[in-house]
Amino acid sequence: MFRFETLRPQQDDRLAFLKGFLRQPRDVGSVIPSSRFLERKMVRMAGVAQAQSVIELGPGTGGTTRAILAAMPESATLLAIELDPAFADHIREIDDRRLIVHQGSAEQLAEVIVAHRLRPPDAILSGIPFSTMPHEVGTRIIEAIRDVLAPGGRFVAYQFRAAVAERAKPILGEPEVSAEFLNIPPMRVYRWRKR
Numbered sequence: 001m002f003r004f005e006t007l008r009p010q011q012d013d014r015l016a017f018l019k020g021f022l023r024q025p026r027d028v029g030s031v032i033p034s035s036r037f038l039e040r041k042m043v044r045m046a047g048v049a050q051a052q053s054v055i056e057l058g059p060g061t062g063g064t065t066r067a068i069l070a071a072m073p074e075s076a077t078l079l080a081i082e083l084d085p086a087f088a089d090h091i092r093e094i095d096d097r098r099l100i101v102h103q104g105s106a107e108q109l110a111e112v113i114v115a116h117r118l119r120p121p122d123a124i125l126s127g128i129p130f131s132t133m134p135h136e137v138g139t140r141i142i143e144a145i146r147d148v149l150a151p152g153g154r155f156v157a158y159q160f161r162a163a164v165a166e167r168a169k170p171i172l173g174e175p176e177v178s179a180e181f182l183n184i185p186p187m188r189v190y191r192w193r194k195r
């Protein structure tokens, strides 16, 4: 039976997330972290279970990060890039040797990959709010994603608004789209594959 409770993340994460929203509403873009349903959908769409090098943009309080780690092979590496220093510290509490946390902007994606000597990512997952960031910043982030993805690599972005798709179409082409209604608010999940 469906239980409304499963839509809700853990209490302490929810409080930390709300505090983050109050600090930087435009950067965080939501008052509540993603639901378990959305976490599972984006992990599945990104093919995390088959990936060796994974990147998460905007992990927030880490529910999505934990879902990625749970699905990832033991030999894989996850780089989480988070703009908010308090959220980055929160993520560093996750005890998993496969996780690397970088505090900074997704705009620095290429440099951070080189600094950590990571393989080109097979999957990049993003929850960052493209609708509230300057147009040119969003474009730079998507160009960086196009440049760093491994051949066949997947870029999965979940968003309430369509801003990420509008920014990405000229750079990455038409996405596949799937809706996740069991989330507050309901989300669109977009996927692009690098040829």
Ligand SMILES: C[S@@+](CC[C@H](N)C(=O)[O-])C[C@H]1O[C@@H](n2cnc3c(N)ncnc32)[C@H](O)[C@@H]1O
Binding pocket: 027, 028, 029, 030, 032, 033, 034, 057, 058, 059, 060, 061, 062, 063, 064, 065, 081, 082, 083, 084, 087, 104, 105, 106, 107, 127, 128, 129
């Ligand atoms: C909607 S929240 C998603 C949090 C979490 N992944 C989830 O789904 O519950 C967006 C996150 O992106 C981060 N963020 C916003 N702009 C960013 C940027 N340019 N680079 C990295 N992280 C960014 C915010 O600080 C926030 O943690």
